[in-house]
Amino acid sequence: MASERPAPVRRPWWADDLAHAAMFLTRLPVPSPVRADRPLMHAGWAFPLIGLVTGALGGAALWIAAWAGLPLLAAALCALAVTALITGALHEDGLADLADGFGGAGTKARKVEIMRDSRVGSYGVLALILATGLKAAALASIAVAAPWLAAVAFTAAQILGRTAILPIAYFLAPATADGLGTGAGRPKAVTTGLCIALGTLLAFSLLPGIGFVAALPAAALAAVATALLARRQIGGYTGDVLGGSEQVVECLVLLALSALPAAAAGFLWPL
Template identity: 40%
Template structure:
């Protein structure tokens, strides 16, 4: 490939990364419309966007933990992540809990999940998820390197896990939404790049054994959620992807906390 070709390819990849950042966060990125092919291809960078969020959260925690108690610093760090993402995944968790908890049929569950109002199941899910994340982060804070690994891997691997769910289930809704553009079949290269980036991040930050435990735990979680979502609503929606991300993030913190307790 000549120099001009390299520049064109770099521009394309930068565009895809920008689309991934714009989709998953509130960070300012250049605008512009994207076709379905570009939206599907930008999924390869969702783990990298998570890495970026994790690095920002780690930097923020490192600074404020020097002047604030650990509980306050951890709470502020989780709040920062919510602000950076606009509560995208938390909203999905709440809607999923309301829909699956309050509906008796797949159609009714999907209908409830579209309702913007927060129900009791959603509120409880948000409270429990935030409390679990906070408690586990405080546990990881006993070792500076552990909380850094938790924030970075929690942000990156959880988004890789949620994105992988798209390849495991059909889209459950008939009507169009912004998630439909992401649900197109993913190429083998994109899927390998997505998962491979997560494995690389984990190996660098937590070592071989912890990486193996994380991958096994996440694979088990995806298998369970795949069957649950398939039975309850017939596939995935944007909300269930958010719920998957939240569950995966908690699981990652838990695995690392258990490893910390065993060292």
């Protein structure tokens, strides 16, 4: 009599959601199998946790580079390079496509067509240069006070950037009947609320005091502005809109933190 095979061990739902989010948003190894019957947006509550991981890894790269004696701007670029490698530049690609589509004239259909084109145009190149430059300059400015402050600020920006994805997808309608934005499903109200609460809590734990007061409105402003622009330009969201919004939020959060008085850095993010 043939021996029966043991039933596969099933992970808890939260572990499945976390693995699903990590598999899509990063290139990190994920234990298989991952549930394929649950839309990505239903696992979106875990997006802030993915931001915590990518931000911590990028922030560690910044701190190590600064400790090794590299110029602060080079250390900041190391952080951006590490996170781009971890994510496969997923969000940067979305920002470039969004800039190309929204920058060009034409109908909604033409804008969507441009965004789906794998080639990067002049608007996309400029958007990537500006985003990278602004983030690197902001991180280097914060790192003047202490490199670990820049690492913490970078982690918080990564968390808030990924937190913004779900509410945009919840409040806007898909701009097309197909594509990644539609295929990922629509987020539920409870999932969106949990994502916002988790992202806010993580950001507050890293940025108590004035840092949190500066970062949260900056993230909200960036998310709302991107969502309104997307609704005006193409009538809703696509995968590129969601990816591009993450980059816009990161930029504004880091700029807001870098604009705070340097003298306050010692108590913005206490050890």
